[in-house]
Amino acid sequence: MAHHQSAKKRIRQTAKRRVANRYYKKSTRTAIKNLRGMTEKSDAETFLPKVISMIDRLAKRNQFHKNKAANLKGKLTKFVSSL
Numbered sequence: 001m002a003h004h005q006s007a008k009k010r011i012r013q014t015a016k017r018r019v020a021n022r023y024y025k026k027s028t029r030t031a032i033k034n035l036r037g038m039t040e041k042s043d044a045e046t047f048l049p050k051v052i053s054m055i056d057r058l059a060k061r062n063q064f065h066k067n068k069a070a071n072l073k074g075k076l077t078k079f080v081s082s083l
Contacts, residue, residue: 025063028054035076041083048080 002008031051038044052073059069 021061021063024054024061025058028058032072032076036079039083041080044080044083048076051076 002011028051031047031054035044035047035051038047055064055069055072058064059066064072
């Protein structure tokens with residue numbers, strides 16, 4: 001158990017940050033899944049920049065590795081162009 005005020009604060013901050021990080025990561029994964037499920041090219045083309053923005057944001061925060069983000073963006077772009 002934490003005895004110092006700064007350690008208690010750190011625990012609170014970590015818990016709060018963890019919840020936010022899980023939310024952003026899960027919502028991005030859901031958006032990727034929804035994009036892959038699209039069959040209409042025009043809808044997918046308008047949704048793709050939003051998903052790429054979400055992926056970039058996670059890569060910037062080190063939630064996704066930068067190479068994973070690049071691979072995802074490339075594969076999703078290829079998928080949308082093949083529709």
